[in-house]
Amino acid sequence: MRLTTGAEFADRDAPKTPVQLERAEPIARTLFPLGERIDPEPWLGRRPCTPDMMPIIGPAPKHKGLWFSFGHAHHGLTLAAVTGRMIAEMVTGQKVFVDPTPFAPARFA
Structure with missing residues (x-):
């Protein structure tokens, strides 16, 4: 146990x-x-945390084809399926089921 x-x-x-x-x-x-x-x-x-306590999920601003998904603090395993779906939908150009803007890497650029 x-x-x-x-x-x-x-x-x-x-x-x-x-x-x-x-x-x-x-x-x-x-x-x-x-x-x-x-x-x-x-x-x-x-635990990896960002300054605003929100994970970084989305395309790297300066590196085409590189996608980020980190900074989930102690919720990484809990949010893995949701984050995976978000990344998959973004990479394939589908409509993302949730607004990805609050998690965009560019917010720190």
Whole structure:
């Protein structure tokens, strides 16, 4: 079983603060027979975010044929199918099912 917690917004070089896991693990142990941890040190990772917290989805402004899809923060897997559909419709010239303008890479150009 994998035990996960939430997101913490901090400076890039901030030290680890596993407070959420330290609170969640004892509760999880009362509900499930977890046994010992596989990894003694919990994993904490960074999430790719943009300045406006919106993903970048669409054609690269200066490189024809290059398409971007990144910056989904901690929602990448959740938004993968929607983003894939958007990119597929844009690449093939179809009408995109949702307005792609708010996600356009050119907004940072």
